[in-house]
């Protein structure tokens with residue numbers, strides 16, 4: 533099955549005698565047992581819940597994973613992955629990371645035995661130069677948030693594996709509809725399902741998907757043992773939202789293409805960032821590992837004040853952190869989602885104060901371009 537079909541054709545409720553078409557919401561914390569010594573399929577909703585099981589199976593299938601696990605946020609999912617390294621070990625992370633992930637890694641290296649080092653460039657050779665015998669996990673995002681730089685998943689996976697390390701890819705920017713890192717050699721995929729997967733700005737959720745069953749058992753014991761699980765109601769909302777992931781992203785991307793055509797013609801806009809735009813080599817690399825460019829466009833104006841005037845003049849684009857929703861939004865990442873990226877990393881990853889990030893929704897493209905146009909006139 534192609535991704536668009538798979539999104540709506542899955543086992544929505546295995547073994548239910550009523551054969552419901554939509555997955556029922558099991559709002560129950562416990563499940564009655566036959567006796568003190570006999571356990572049913574489920575006993576306690578932290579350990580397992582039928583609504584969550586359907587969602588986790590569907591996410592595993594969409595990512596080509598052996599197993600997937602849902603957490604109460606993207607950061608809870610990423611935290612669970614770092615637990616695989618306990619008690620100590622080194623994470624070699626790309627310097628092009630979501631701000632909250634940087635903050636988590638900084639805290640972990642202060643309070644636990646974990647060490648974190650950053651690679652300040654997106655090419656495979658830089659990872660090869662920096663990886664060391666203590667590295668147990670290589671951690672990347674591609675395309676990166678917010679500059680949409682592309683990293684070669686298969687190339688970095690090879691570097692990691694030659695050194696005995698695992699590769700984890702944060703696939704939030706693409707979602708499983710557009711990119712499946714496990715099929716290119718990654719071992720672990722994480723998502724902030726808060727973004728495109730849920731898609732309606734109403735669920736905070738995270739996913740860990742793994743290729744290997746043994747790693748899956750470890751992640752399960754962390755999910756159950758630490759307890760940052762996704763609630764049944766949020767699982768239900770996420771399952772419902774994911775059915776339209778394909779048509780939402782198709783529409784968001786076609787809107788994004790029209791907006792790219794507009795933005796690249798504007799004198800007030802200096803550089804536009806989108807996966808592979810203006811660079812054939814990167815475009816080819818992205819095309820070899822993804823099925824589209826997604827719904828996020830960034831650009832700079834050369835002046836923080838001009839960017840601020842633009843952002844505040846927009847009417848359809850709400851000023852919010854986050855991206856991937858049906859409604860368009862705008863942010864200035866250096867002051868919002870990425871405020872906790874340390875200055876030492878910003879000099880490596882080029883996160884500048886005039887950067888504007890647009891998340892393109894499913895509205896009419898002409899309305900969006902009209903809004904962008906009137907706001908640019910005010911810079």
Ligand SMILES: *Cc1c(COP(=O)(O)O)cnc(C)c1O
Pocket residue numbers: 605606607608630632633673677702704705723724725726727736737738
């Ligand atoms: C938002 C985001 C996260 C964190 O997810 P939450 O659901 O907000 O905890 C992680 N990675 C990326 C790329 C993100 O955009």
